[in-house]
Amino acid sequence: MILAVDIGNTNIVLGCCDKDKILFRERVSTSLTATDLEYAVTLRTAVEMNGLDGSEIDGAIISSVVPTITNTVKAAVEKYTKVKCKVVGPGMKTGLSIKIDNPAQLGSDLVVDAVAGINEYKTPLIIVDMGTATTLSVIDTNKDYIGGMIMPGIMVSHDSLINRTSQLPRIALEQPKKVIGTNTVECIKGGLLYGNAGAIDGICQRMMQELGKDCTVVATGGLAPIIVPLCRTSIILDEDLLLKGLMIIYNKNT
Incomplete structure (x- = not known):
């Protein structure tokens, strides 16, 4: 074990x-x-x-x-x-070819996500990891990591909004009743949750256009179960992606 x-x-x-x-x-x-x-x-x-x-x-x-x-x-x-x-770090076998400007800059969590992704899903692949930051990683048809995007995570946006305003309250991240909010709390919920879902939809669409191919899209991270149901893109939710990747890397180095 x-x-x-x-x-x-x-x-x-x-x-x-x-x-x-x-x-x-x-x-x-x-x-x-x-x-x-x-x-x-x-x-x-x-x-x-x-x-x-x-x-x-x-x-x-x-x-x-x-x-x-x-x-x-x-x-x-x-x-x-x-x-x-x-x-996980330099010198470990991962089986992942990293083709970005400086491979050493790629976070170990993104490496682990990508290792699991290329072993579990069809490429080309976009992996969305929703944590403190929301990251999108792109793996091409050759299973090469070719780049991605980093944007503020939902809670980072929430905390910044609350800390920089005088009258907006902290909220629980629950799905809003509808897109058009009719009170302050529902407006904040809608802005944060539908805003992030819309951003992910738009970014994935632009990434696919840039690649010229449709991609498998997989989401993981603590906030993924809240956001994925609000997205219009077809997204596979895999909450165990990081653990799967760690197991694959462990086995490659044992």
Whole structure:
């Protein structure tokens, strides 16, 4: 059984995998001040709450876009599992050909997403990852990573809107009753959710026009289940994409 951990700016996604099967997936808040012991307790709680025995973990892998806590989480994983933990980075075999201006700049989360994407879905492929930032990655018919786009995530837009206005309230990210809002809360919900859905529809359309081909579109990330149903583009929702990618990379490097 393999423990897979993806460290994002807002959340850490973690889960256990056995061969090709994802046994569970959980999200916990990313904390810049937590110690390795605190993270180890979180890992243990997540594993045991899903009815698994931590002593059966015989491998672990991490991807991270938060360098300041990567070593802390790695130490936590090794403290809890007693196994050496791999970290996605330069020198690891991924099977992904990255054809952008500076391949070293590509975030490990986007690499992991793309590795899972080319193994699971038909190319050309657009992968939408909705986290702190919303990222779109493009993989061509040769399964090469050729570029993408980064835009503010929904919560970043929400927080900026609230912090820079005097009278607009914080809201829960729930689907609005209709597109045309009739009160402040519904107007904000519509703007954030339909605004992001419309942006994704428009960007995917423009990317396909630029490629000259229709693409498979796959979405993942914590906010994807909220936005995907509002999109007019045909989008496959795959909440386990990161964990699948981590398992593939782990197996390639074992």
